[in-house]
Amino acid sequence: ETGVTQSPTHLIKTRGQQVTLRCSSQSGHNTVSWYQQALGQGPQFIFQYYREEENGRGNFPPRFSGLQFPNYSSELNVNALELDDSALYLCASSWGGPPESTDTQYFGPGTRLTVL
Amino acid sequence: GNSVTQMEGPVTLSEEAFLTINCTYTATGYPSLFWYVQYPGEGLQLLLKATKADDKGSNKGFEATYRKETTSFHLEKGSVQVSDSAVYFCALGGNRLAFGKGNQVVVIP
Numbered sequence A: 001e002t003g004v005t006q007s008p009t010h011l012i013k014t015r016g017q018q019v020t021l022r023c024s025s026q027s028g029h030n031t032v033s034w035y036q037q038a039l040g041q042g043p044q045f046i047f048q049y050y051r052e053e054e055n056g057r058g059n060f061p062p063r064f065s066g067l068q069f070p071n072y073s074s075e076l077n078v079n080a081l082e083l084d085d086s087a088l089y090l091c092a093s094s095w096g097g098p099p100e101s102t103d104t105q106y107f108g109p110g111t112r113l114t115v116l
Numbered sequence B: 001g002n003s004v005t006q007m008e009g010p011v012t013l014s015e016e017a018f019l020t021i022n023c024t025y026t027a028t029g030y031p032s033l034f035w036y037v038q039y040p041g042e043g044l045q046l047l048l049k050a051t052k053a054d055d056k057g058s059n060k061g062f063e064a065t066y067r068k069e070t071t072s073f074h075l076e077k078g079s080v081q082v083s084d085s086a087v088y089f090c091a092l093g094g095n096r097l098a099f100g101k102g103n104q105v106v107v108i109p
Helices: none
Strands: A003-007 A012-013 A019-024 A029-039 A044-050 A053-058 A064-068 A071-079 A088-092 A111-115 B003-006 B011-014 B019-021 B022-024 B031-036 B044-050 B056-059 B062-065 B075-077 B088-093 B098-099 B101-108
Touching: A003 A088, A012 A019, A019 A088, A019 A111, A029 A071, A044 A064, A044 B098, A071 A088, B003 B098, B011 B019, B019 B101, B022 B031, B022 B088, B031 B062, B044 B062, B044 B101
Parallel strands: A012 A111, B011 B101
Antiparallel strands: A003 A019, A019 A071, A029 A044, A029 A088, A044 A053, A064 A071, A088 A111, B003 B022, B019 B075, B031 B044, B031 B088, B044 B056, B056 B062, B062 B075, B088 B098, B088 B101
C-alpha cells in the first residue's frame, strides 16, 4: 500500500473527446509524475510536477496537460483523444524535487483508459 | 539519453527454481536503478533499488547489484514461488524514470 490513489479505475471514451484523470499523492510528497503504459510495454514518462509547476516533460504532445494542487492532488488532462491513447495511466509521487532527485517514486494503481 | 534493455520474452519456470532477469542500461551520469513488479490488474510496486555503483538492493529474497563496469542490474532470486508470478520492470533515473519493456514471469507449481 503506497498511499497513492487514482480515479477512476476504468474509463471508456470515444475519439475526439477530452478526459481528466485524478491522482492523490502520498501526504508530504511534493512531486508527482505521470506515465503512460501501453499494453505489453513499460511505462513512458509523460511529465512531472513539483510544487505545482511543470518540471520536465517526455515526448508527448501538448494535448496532454496537467495540474498539481496544494492538497497533494493532481490531474492529467488529455484533449482530442486518439485510439492510441488507450493505455494504463499511472501517477507516482515522491518527496524530492528538481533537477534530478533520486527519491523513490511510489505508484498508484492506475487508470485504464479505453478510446473507441 | 537514458534507456534500459531487458531480455526478450516471458520467463517460465518451476517452483523453487533459480530466477535471473537481465537488465542493461545506457545512462549519462550515475542514475539510481530500480526493479518494479506489477501483479495482474495492479500498478507498479517498488521491489528494490540501488543508488550507486556496487550497491546491492535486496527485498523478499530478490537481489540485484549495480554494476557500472558492465552497465547491468540483473535481478536474481534463489528459489521462486508461485506468488512471484508477475511482470518485472527494470528502470533507471532520477526525477523521470526510464523503464524497460518488462518480463512476464510465470512460476508453475
